[in-house]
Amino acid sequence: MRNAFSELRSEKYELRAAGIYFPYFIILIPYFIPMNYDPQKIEKKWQKKWTAEKVFEAKDDPPRRLEGRGSDLAPQASEKYYALVEFPYPSGAGMHMGHLRSYTAFDVLARKRRMEGYNVLFPMGWDAFGLPTENYAIKTGIPPQTATKQNTTNFRKQLQSLGYSFDWSREVNTTDPQYYKWTQWIFLQLFKAGLAYKARVNINWCPKDKIGLANEEVISGKCERCGTAVEQREKEQWMLKITAYADKLLEGLKEVEYLPEIKAQQENWIGRSEGAEIEFPLVIASLPASGGRSVAIQLIKVFTTRPDTISGATYLVLAPEHSIIEKIKLQIANYKEVQEYIAETKLKSDLDRSSEGKAKTGVELKGIKVINPATKEKIPVWIGDYVLVAYGTGAIMAVPQHDERDRAFAETFKLPIVDKPLISFDEALAITGGKKTVTYKLRDWVFSRQRYWGEPIPLINCAKCGWVAVPEKDLPVKLPKVEKYQPTDNGESPLSTMTKWVNTKCPQCKGPAKRETDTMPNWAGSSWYYMAYLLSPNAFKNPVSLATWNLELDKLSYWLPVDWYNGGMEHVTLHLLYSRFWNLFLYDQGLVPVKEPYQKRTAQGTILASDGAKMSKSVGNIVNPDDFVKEFGADALRLYILFIAPFNQAAAWDNHGVLGTARFLEKIWKIGIHVGTSEARVSTSDTKVVRLLHKTIKKVSEDIESMSFNTAVSAMMIFINQITNYKLQITNEDWQKFLKILSPFAPHITEELNSLLATRDSLLLCQQPWPSFDPSLIIEHTFDLIIQVNGRVRGTIQAQKGITQAEAIELALLQESIKKWVSGAPKKVIFVPDRLINLII
RNA sequence: GCUCUCGUGGCGGAACUGGCAUACGCGCGUGGCUUAGGACCACGUCCCGCAAGGGUUAGAGGUUCAAAUCCUCUCGAGAGCACCA
Numbered sequence: 009m010r011n012a013f014s015e016l017r018s019e020k021y022e023l024r025a026a027g028i029y030f031p032y033f034i035i036l037i038p039y040f041i042p043m044n045y046d047p048q049k050i051e052k053k054w055q056k057k058w059t060a061e062k063v064f065e066a067k068d069d070p071p072r073r074l075e076g077r078g079s080d081l082a083p084q085a086s087e088k089y090y091a092l093v094e095f096p097y098p099s100g101a102g103m104h105m106g107h108l109r110s111y112t113a114f115d116v117l118a119r120k121r122r123m124e125g126y127n128v129l130f131p132m133g134w135d136a137f138g139l140p141t142e143n144y145a146i147k148t149g150i151p152p153q154t155a156t157k158q159n160t161t162n163f164r165k166q167l168q169s170l171g172y173s174f175d176w177s178r179e180v181n182t183t184d185p186q187y188y189k190w191t192q193w194i195f196l197q198l199f200k201a202g203l204a205y206k207a208r209v210n211i212n213w214c215p216k217d218k219i220g221l222a223n224e225e226v227i228s229g230k231c232e233r234c235g236t237a238v239e240q241r242e243k244e245q246w247m248l249k250i251t252a253y254a255d256k257l258l259e260g261l262k263e264v265e266y267l268p269e270i271k272a273q274q275e276n277w278i279g280r281s282e283g284a285e286i287e288f289p290l291v292i293a294s295l296p297a298s299g300g301r302s303v304a305i306q307l308i309k310v311f312t313t314r315p316d317t318i319s320g321a322t323y324l325v326l327a328p329e330h331s332i333i334e335k336i337k338l339q340i341a342n343y344k345e346v347q348e349y350i351a352e353t354k355l356k357s358d359l360d361r362s363s364e365g366k367a368k369t370g371v372e373l374k375g376i377k378v379i380n381p382a383t384k385e386k387i388p389v390w391i392g393d394y395v396l397v398a399y400g401t402g403a404i405m406a407v408p409q410h411d412e413r414d415r416a417f418a419e420t421f422k423l424p425i426v427d428k429p430l431i432s433f434d435e436a437l438a439i440t441g442g443k444k445t446v447t448y449k450l451r452d453w454v455f456s457r458q459r460y461w462g463e464p465i466p467l468i469n470c471a472k473c474g475w476v477a478v479p480e481k482d483l484p485v486k487l488p489k490v491e492k493y494q495p496t497d498n499g500e501s502p503l504s505t506m507t508k509w510v511n512t513k514c515p516q517c518k519g520p521a522k523r524e525t526d527t528m529p530n531w532a533g534s535s536w537y538y539m540a541y542l543l544s545p546n547a548f549k550n551p552v553s554l555a556t557w558n559l560e561l562d563k564l565s566y567w568l569p570v571d572w573y574n575g576g577m578e579h580v581t582l583h584l585l586y587s588r589f590w591n592l593f594l595y596d597q598g599l600v601p602v603k604e605p606y607q608k609r610t611a612q613g614t615i616l617a618s619d620g621a622k623m624s625k626s627v628g629n630i631v632n633p634d635d636f637v638k639e640f641g642a643d644a645l646r647l648y649i650l651f652i653a654p655f656n657q658a659a660a661w662d663n664h665g666v667l668g669t670a671r672f673l674e675k676i677w678k679i680g681i682h683v684g685t686s687e688a689r690v691s692t693s694d695t696k697v698v699r700l701l702h703k704t705i706k707k708v709s710e711d712i713e714s715m716s717f718n719t720a721v722s723a724m725m726i727f728i729n730q731i732t733n734y735k736l737q738i739t740n741e742d743w744q745k746f747l748k749i750l751s752p753f754a755p756h757i758t759e760e761l762n763s764l765l766a767t768r769d770s771l772l773l774c775q776q777p778w779p780s781f782d783p784s785l786i787i788e789h790t791f792d793l794i795i796q797v798n799g800r801v802r803g804t805i806q807a808q809k810g811i812t813q814a815e816a817i818e819l820a821l822l823q824e825s826i827k828k829w830v831s832g833a834p835k836k837v838i839f840v841p842d843r844l845i846n847l848i849i
Numbered sequence: 850g851c852u853c854u855c856g857u858g859g860c861g862g863a864a865c866u867g868g869c870a871u872a873c874g875c876g877c878g879u880g881g882c883u884u885a886g887g888a889c890c891a892c893g894u895c896c897c898g899c900a901a902g903g904g905u906u907a908g909a910g911g912u913u914c915a916a917a918u919c920c921u922c923u924c925g926a927g928a929g930c931a932c933c934a
Contacts, residue, residue: 400934412850414934577928662860668873729873799915801869840868
């Protein structure tokens with residue numbers, strides 16, 4: 009890209025406008041010819057002004073609207089509007105196109121809402137805990153705190169250069185101890201409510217690096233750093249009982265306006281299914297059944313959604329991890345073989361277990377059988393890794409006749425496939441004594457990380473008292489400074505090496521005790537950040553306590569729920585679910601006034617590289633927003649990212665595309681400079697301009713609401729093209745209306761051009777009311793009547809609106825171009841009022 | 850494999866409720882601006898045809914006076930879930 013682009017264009021304009029006709033005036037140019045369109049200059053100028061006048065700061069106690077200031081679209085005085093975009097992880101690479109797309113769209117929304125008279129909150133902050141910063145620290149020794157500071161400074165500068173109307177006075181940072189003291193406090197509420205517990209769970213383990221890996225660090229079953237195959241290893245982890253909220257999380261979806269695909273993903277993730285638990289008695293195979301009187305040594309409970317198929321169940325399959333195996337090992341004839349299979353399974357990662365395609369593996373538990381409670385037949389019992397221990401009861405009744413997977417397994421191991429009649433749900437329960445139950449795919453949330461760069465889990469382990477919460481007055485439990493950021497050889501958090509920090513006193517019995525060294529996952533700080541923006545400075549300054557929190561309830565009540573939340577599609581399962589879970593929990597505790605935190609949720613589509621591939625650092629096809637701001641200005645870049653495609657759709661970036669929106673702004677600049685001069689002032693606009701202006705106001709107003717920014721920009725281009733192409737007259741008042749609707753999209757150029765107008769007052773453009781349109785000016789009195797003969801278009805004529813079918817036929821038949829297609833009276837006529845007439849011959 | 854979404858010029862895309870397909874922008878072409886040009890201005894730009902006209906929304910069929918839009922199948926792309934009983 010060249011630097012000369014804008015200079016060249018503007019230079020030419022200046023010569024034409026000023027010099028050509030009156031050469032003597034050239035020396036006077038600096039005096040009354042306004043400057044060229046120089047985005048660099050005007051954008052900084054207005055950004056400074058907005059900041060100085062604090063125009064984007066939301067009021068917790070908003071003043072009443074001035075009388076007569078509102079348009080007819082304006083809401084009641086002091087109505088709030090909370091527009092939220094996902095706060096970024098401030099990576100060293102800076103802002104990317106995904107941020108640009110989301111933030112620009114919501115800046116348009118926020119600016120429009122302010123102009124409509126709402127008290128708007130549009131905040132920004134940093135989700136700054138995370139692996140890249142920690143890995144950077146491991147590599148360079150630079151403390152994550154330092155790197156984060158640099159990165160947020162850079163990121164903030166980038167965001168400000170785009171003219172976003174964020175309320176920077178409310179900026180938050182999840183890694184600030186004054187922030188995470190509240191994250192820790194919320195965790196303690198969960199702990200005290202019995203929703204946090206320790207359990208042994210599988211984690212991804214790299215045997216070479218000897219560390220536990222986050223799922224994000226496992227790339228197709230291999231360690232991201234060294235490429236070694238990842239193993240599963242059991243480790244004690246803190247868990248949050250999100251499953252206790254499965255039904256509430258599902259129910260809550262009915263009350264909110266999420267995009268249908270987002271709702272579907274949440275539902276899918278929770279994965280509720282109704283079915284039955286049925287017990288199968290376990291018997292020794294060698295003993296004769298003798299009329300069903302053989303003695304059951306155990307009962308195996310299975311979960312099924314199809315109890316009606318039970319007569320066709322010809323065998324049972326247990327998950328290899330099923331706890332009953334250990335209990336009945338003496339009865340299993342081939343226990344050694346079974347043990348080997350279990351050991352094999354343990355080594356496999358989840359990915360291995362599913363990536364082996366459809367090939368089913370398993371081992372029969374010889375020496376035992378179960379009795380099918382419906383048929384009373386003895387059927388064999390197998391273990392197989394296609395049955396998951398974590399879902400249902402970890403055991404299934406296999407019905408190869410009705411289930412594809414059971415059929416595959418039966419075919420592999422030559423097990424009987426029988427065609428038995430179905431029975432009703434109720435009948436099946438009656439015969440077998442089964443119980444209706446509900447299961448979920450949703451698993452409890454693994455909340456521990458053996459990492460440095462996260463919130464310390466504020467718990468203390470005492471030999472006498474067990475796990476004890478750190479007292480509120482001692483929060484935050486701050487991250488201590490460490491020498492090395494690496495996890496230890498046995499996979500513990502680097503905090504575990506800080507013996508001084510680890511060894512402490514039990515808050516209850518004052519005896520010697522140890523701190524928890526695990527930290528919280530990334531998702532913790534972002535699970536409540538929409539509330540953090542609402543807290544007063546006191547909440548951050550003062551010690552953490554219920555009383556301090558309760559002082560904030562008024563603000564939470566005023567602002568919540570978030571009216572509209574936007575972010576990436578990649579966060580609509582975990583982050584969205586986790587934060588809804590915390591909110592629901594806090595609601596139950598009386599600590600939050602609303603059940604659902606987000607009233608509406610949308611997601612932007614991905615911006616791809618120009619060849620349609622994903623932008624990625626390793627491929628080197630990343631484009632940097634900074635370059636475009638520098639070259640074409642923030643306004644042109646903002647317009648292009650909105651114009652590129654429908655908001656929720658993936659779109660390929662095109663470097664040339666910005667030229668189009670830059671040219672559009674150039675045209676606007678020329679008109680604006682012209683309209684602003686006293687010679688150009690007219691008392692009325694051309695009728696054509698007025699009509700089109702009102703149509704455009706309507707279109708842009710509606711398109712912003714439906715996130716159709718691309719067509720909104722297109723409508724404004726059409727308006728400008730009409731003025732330029734036909735040299736139409738426009739008054740200062742009408743021009744200002746246009747500048748107003750453009751201002752959320754291109755806030756800098758519009759402020760600048762507005763300042764040239766005779767109609768300007770002391771207010772900034774962005775503080776003025778959103779223009780309303782006059783419906784009477786939009787209604788057309790004529791329309792183009794489409795004339796079809798036998799369904800084919802043969803011509804159009806201008807006609808008065810409201811004409812009858814008879815009039816339309818008469819008009820049509822007068823046309824020379826129609827006459828030649830029609831001979832005699834039409835057999836049939838289809839008439840669509842104010843649109844078309846179709847003559848069937 | 851299953852579920853969802855989608856397929857329109859050289860490219861990004863527009864088309865309300867089934868009613869003139871290709872708006873707007875990029876790119877490209879021709880000409881102008883007595884130098885140059887990823888600048889600006891004018892005109893042109895789906896295909897066949899001199900024209901009248903005909904064809905065209907991934908492909909094939911269907912419903913309808915009328916289909917990019919509704920239905921069926923095939924092909925292709927993207928996203929999500931991936932053995933959830």
